[in-house]
Amino acid sequence: MADQKVAVVTGSSSGMGYETALALARNGFRTYATMRNIEKAKTITDVAKKENLSLHTVKLDVTDERSVDDAIKIIKSEAGRIDVLVNNAGYGLMGALEDLSMSEIKAQYETNVFGLIRVTQAVLPTMREQKSGIIVNISSIGGKMAIPLQSPYHGTKFAVEGLSESIAYDLEPFGIKVVIIEPGAIKTNFDTGMLVAKKNQNPSSPYYNSMRKLQSSINSHFKNAIPPSKVAEVILNAITTPNPSLRYTVGEDAALLAQKRKELSDSEFQKLVLDFFK
Numbered sequence: 625m626a627d628q629k630v631a632v633v634t635g636s637s638s639g640m641g642y643e644t645a646l647a648l649a650r651n652g653f654r655t656y657a658t659m660r661n662i663e664k665a666k667t668i669t670d671v672a673k674k675e676n677l678s679l680h681t682v683k684l685d686v687t688d689e690r691s692v693d694d695a696i697k698i699i700k701s702e703a704g705r706i707d708v709l710v711n712n713a714g715y716g717l718m719g720a721l722e723d724l725s726m727s728e729i730k731a732q733y734e735t736n737v738f739g740l741i742r743v744t745q746a747v748l749p750t751m752r753e754q755k756s757g758i759i760v761n762i763s764s765i766g767g768k769m770a771i772p773l774q775s776p777y778h779g780t781k782f783a784v785e786g787l788s789e790s791i792a793y794d795l796e797p798f799g800i801k802v803v804i805i806e807p808g809a810i811k812t813n814f815d816t817g818m819l820v821a822k823k824n825q826n827p828s829s830p831y832y833n834s835m836r837k838l839q840s841s842i843n844s845h846f847k848n849a850i851p852p853s854k855v856a857e858v859i860l861n862a863i864t865t866p867n868p869s870l871r872y873t874v875g876e877d878a879a880l881l882a883q884k885r886k887e888l889s890d891s892e893f894q895k896l897v898l899d900f901f902k
């Protein structure tokens with residue numbers, strides 16, 4: 625279909641990326657479900673085949689410039705245009721700053737921030753020439769507030785917030801919109817896949833006990849996590865509405881935290897966080 629809108633989603637092998645790619649394909653988008661490990665494509669491909677969806681899988685590792693350029697070239701040559709980019713690929717890194725190695729921290733920024741920038745830069749010329757497009761950046765409620773022992777993760781998500789808000793101004797004259805998604809706890813591979821600084825895992829670390837306590841609080845918080853299809857719904861809504869908001873929280877926990885962050889002073893909010901993790 626010549627007028628079919630084209631969507632690109634990063635990190636589509638699981639979780640929010642997987643659900644978002646399917647939701648977009650089910651709602652008429654020619655969807656490119658990209659993933660760094662194409663061997664994980666079977667599940668989404670099987671669903672797409674069964675439902676006769678316009679969903680295509682392409683290898684894309686956001687940390688690899690060549691991989692990003694190749695993937696976007698393939699998509700551009702096959703589909704001729706790109707209307708939606710969902711920058712979703714990411715992971716969490718926990719650890720006391722003192723215990724984190726620079727390589728652990730750099731890897732976190734390489735995926736969550738530089739990866740997002742890399743893919744956005746590869747897609748922008750196409751959207752700018754079209755004079756239309758929408759970029760959806762998956763931040764987190766952790767892009768608006770911080771909890772203990774997650775400084776690199778929060779650093780990346782605060783960066784995504786600032787970067788997204790700024791480029792929204794740059795891109796508006798070219799008809800390109802920017803949307804930031806701020807989920808709370810979502811049931812995906814995210815929490816089980818969170819990396820912990822190597823040094824922090826050693827019982828001799830001065831932060832070892834605090835980390836154990838934090839991990840158990842996070843585990844119990846994630847028992848109430850909501851399914852990733854809820855995030856996909858919000859994204860679909862944002863990209864199909866004529867005037868999307870700049871930010872969308874997803875989940876009651878995220879909405880409550882965003883509200884408290886607005887209402888409370890820094891010290892009141894810090895007390896709330898400390899009480900929660902006691």
Ligand SMILES: NC(=O)c1ccc[n+]([C@@H]2O[C@H](COP(=O)([O-])OP(=O)(O)OC[C@H]3O[C@@H](n4cnc5c(N)ncnc54)[C@H](OP(=O)(O)O)[C@@H]3O)[C@@H](O)[C@H]2O)c1
Pocket residue numbers: 634635636637638639640641659660661664684685686687712713714715716735739762763764765806807808809810811812813814815817852
């Ligand atoms: N789940 C939550 O509670 C939550 C809350 C707020 C924000 N988020 C954010 O939501 C986004 C999606 O995470 P999720 O919850 O859906 O977790 P997930 O199930 O672990 O999915 C993460 C996806 O990112 C991919 N990825 C990681 N590094 C990549 C790279 N270098 N290149 C391409 N893809 C890469 C993973 O691929 P592999 O399968 O190859 O590892 C996977 O497809 C992340 O940005 C995360 O920070 C999550």
